[in-house]
Amino acid sequence: MTKPKASTKKPPAKAKNKTKAKTKKTVSSGVLRRIWSFFWKVALIILVAVCSYGIYLDQIIARKFEGQKWHLPAQIYGRSMALYPSAAISHQQFISELKLLGYRKVRHPQQVGEFSASKTKVDLWRRPFQHPEGSQSEQRVMISFDSLGINKVTRPDGRQLAVFYMEPKLLDRIITNDGQDRLFVPSEKIPPLVVKALLQTEDRDFYLHHGVSPLAILRAVFVNISAGRTVQGGSTLTQQLAKNFFLTSKRTLVRKAREALMAIIIDYRYSKNEILEAYLNEVYMGQDKSRSVHGMGLASQFYFGRPIRELSLSQQAFLVAVIKGPSYYNPWRNPERAQQRRDLVLRLLMEAGDLNVQQYRVAVNSPLGLRNSERDVRSKLPAFFDLVKQELAQRYGPELLKQSGIKVYTSLDPLAQKAAEKAVIDTMKRLNKQPQNVQAGMVVTDKYNAGIAAMVGDRRPDYRGYNRAMTIRRPIGSLVKPFVYATALAKPNVYTLATPLADQPITLKNGKGKTWSPQNVDKKFLGQVPLLYAFKKSRNVPTVNLGMALGLDNVVDTLMDSGWKEPVSGYPSMLLGALNGSPYMVAQIFQTVADNGRFRPLQAVTHVLDNQDKLIITYQADAEQAIDPSTAYLIQYAMNQVVQSGTAARLGKAFPNTRLAGKTGTSNNNRDSWFAGFDERNVAAIWVGKDDNSKTHLYGSSGAMAIYQNFLKNRAPISLRLSPPSNITTGYFDKTNGDAKQASCESVVSLPAVKQSYRPVENCGKPLSWWQKVF
Known part of the structure; x- marks a missing residue:
């Protein structure tokens, strides 16, 4: 049986096309699956990367927000x-x-x-x-x-x-290396209108969006395209905060994406009020020379010189207005531009229903109300701040000022400082009419708390350099004499203000055999003069005779007990001021005299609080009675006589109705001019001289005292009360020999004296008559 032959007949075209389509569909489906698989994996990788990066950013944000957001500068306050x-x-x-x-x-x-x-x-x-x-x-x-x-x-x-x-007045803030200066103000202390103005101007949907506002971005894009330039930004307040806190101002897509992601994280993690508080204290508000001004609190002081809660409606609106461009809207340089921007903010507030028409009209017609001077932002106190930093380092260590938010309270009196600076500037202009290059140093203390009330270290008070108030060491001249006389008056049974002193030539030898013959300024010798006269006329020879009688060591002890902390040579020339000191050192010993003989170390820093306003305890030296109060009173009285009729009589004539105490001093060859004086409130020590130690041709009364006189013109003095201690009485002394006598005697002078040592002779020193003996 034969097998049938295979059919050679071709399949129909329709079936063939169907097969091809099926094949193509299979191939296409495989490609799509591969593409989908690729993009899915890439998307997953991106998602994982974004999430990981988000977690990383979240940690950065958490550290910033939940830790210390800012390093707050140390605040330095006056008294x-x-x-x-x-x-x-x-x-x-x-x-x-x-x-x-x-x-x-x-x-x-x-x-x-x-x-x-x-x-x-x-x-x-x-x-x-x-x-x-x-x-x-x-x-x-x-x-x-x-x-x-x-x-x-x-x-x-x-x-x-x-x-x-x-x-107290805020004098300055010690800023860190980043140059940012701010004064933190919690959100509850920010006026509500400032917040409303900020949201109306910068971010109307602040409470609706989640850190980023797509609608605001689209609106900004549309406006900018219509205008053909950038006229509106799409950043939310949260994005601005993220940029200010963590990013640079460089405009790139990567930075913008990072900014948006951080804004979303910030909005998710923190409440709107926390974000607002951070923004209000972080936003850049202007430039004070090398310092950048951040936050509404400091901006209020920077522009208006007062706390933000006390600003008017128009001033509050200006603070919001200037955010857009602190340099472009600088009110001192561009007042019209700044006012137009402020008026825009006020109009937005009115349109939003936050201001009524009447409030709007009053506000837009108000001046900006700026402080008097753009430069008067903080105090320029280089000499004083040198001392403050020195004391802080000695007491608390050099790292204290690097801590965030500490408050340093000082003894500085801003009014006294202003008066001292003006006195130095004005007097130096007069003294330097000819090219003398005369310099000055000045220290003013508060008599009641032994604090430094003012300090000037250069004829240009704002000069940051050599501080002559503390650093110089120059002969103090006759300013040592009150302590010679205090040593004597501490022995009331031997010395009174009426005790006669020898004003006769004297020659002394030192240990090396060299001789010294002191002279009075007038080159004359009066034979004998009362102690008070020698003091107020600053007679050299009677002072040397007195000092030698007392013993040099005893005089040195009085100086040291009064606060002189550097070695004193035991040579007789020391009695006329051959010992080197500074205005600060002189202020210390005269503070002791003015404070009724009580020695308290001068200080600039009184208290320090940490960032939680807790007192940082430090050692405070106890007061010591260096000079007996009755002796100190007699020296105060004698220094008042110097002003009334002595070497400082010109000062007394300038203030005839005010009781003042003073002492002039001049070193050899008129190289150094000194003055120390006080009223009821302040003690002042002033030096005038040349840095090269050449002659100034000035006396204490024509140089340093002129600065003090100008100081009192700038700061009206309060009359010295001169309240005598209980053991001081009014004594009567013979004008010729200084013997204590009764008030009814002839040729007597009344002077304060220590009660226990005042024993007037009976019958004015005359023999008793027969009837006096009988009766």
Whole structure:
């Protein structure tokens, strides 16, 4: 049986096409699967990478937000003015203090930061502040004044306060190497209108989006395309915060993507209020020379000189307006441009219903209200800050100022500093009319707390360099004499103000056989002069005779007990000031005299608080009675006589109704001009001379005293009270021989004397008559 032949007939075309389509579909499906698999894997890798990167960014953000967001500069404050009955603070001085602190004078105080004043009273609504001894709340008081100073401080309920503190002036902040300066303000202390203006201007959908606003981006793109240039940004406040905190200002897609991712993470992790607080304290607000001003709190002080809570509506609007371009809208350089931008912010607030029409009209018609000077942002106190840093390093170590948020309270009196600087500048202009290159150093202390109230280290007070107030060592001349006479008056049974002293030629030999013959300035010898006359006329020879009689070691002991901390040579020339010192050293020993003989080491730093406002305890030296109070009083009296009719009589004539104490000093060949003096409030020590130690042709009265006189013109003095201790009485002494006599005797002079040693002779030293003997 034969097999059938295979069919050679071709399949129909339709079947063939069907087969091909099926094959193509299979191939296409495989390609798609491979493509899908590739993209799925890539997407997964990208997702994992993004998530990993997000976790990495999340850790960075967490460390920043939950740790220390900023390194806050150390804040350096001046003294906190203490008001209490009998405080030596005049009405005018207190008004000047309020103006310095940025208080507004009004007819009737209605809110914190305002005051009204009459001739004898000040009605004040004080700000809250952090005092070294505890937080001080806002408070309204009435301060009454009399001729001696403060009479009383009274609350609205009539209760009198024992002591009332004013907030200290912020002098400066010690910034870190990043150059950023800020003053942290918590969100609850930011005025609500500032927040509303910020959201209206920068991010209206802040509470609706999740860190990034696609609608804002699309709107910005549309506006920019329509304008043909970049006129609007699409970044949210959260994105701006992410950029400011973590990124640079370089405009790239990668940076923008990173910014958006970080904004989303920040929005997810933290509340809107936390984000707002961070933004309000981080945003760049301007430039103060090398320092960048960050945050609303510091910007308020930078532009207006007062806390942000006290700003007017127009000033609050300006703070938001300047964010767009602190340099472009700099109000000192471009006032019209800045005002236009402020007005735009105010209009947005009105359109949003946050301001009514009347409020808007008042605000747009208000001036910017800037501080008087763009440069008067912080105090330039190079000499004083040298001392502050030195004390901080000695007490707490060199790392203290690197800690974030510490507060350093000092003794500096800003009004005294201003008066001292002006006195030095004005006097130096006069003394340097001819090219003398005369320099100056000045230290002013607060008599009541032994703190440094003012310091000037150069004829240009803002010069950062050689600090003559502390560093120089020059012969102090006759400024040593009060301590020679104090050594004598400490022996009231031997010496009184009326004791005659020899004013006759004297020649002394030192250990090497060399001779020394001191001379009076007038080259004359008067034979014999009363102790007080020798003191107030600064007679050299009587002083040397007195010092040699007392013993050089005893005089040195008086100096050392009063606060002189450097070695003193035991040569007789020391009695006329042949010992080198600085204004700071001189201020220390005269502070002791002015403080009734009580020695307290001078200091610039009074308290230090950490970033939690906790007091950092440090050692405080105890006061010591270096000079007996009765002796100190007699020296104060004698120094007052110097001003009334002695070598400083010109000063007395300039202030005829004010009791002052002073002592002039001049070194050999008129190389150094010195003056030390005090009123009821401040002690001042001043040096004038040349750095090359050449002649100045100035005496103490024509150089250094001229600075002090100008200082008192700039800062009206308070008359020295000169309250005698209980063991001081009024004595009567023979004008010729200094014997103690009764008041009814002829040719006597009345002088203060120690009671126990004042024994007047009976019958004025004459023999008793027969009837006196009988009766």
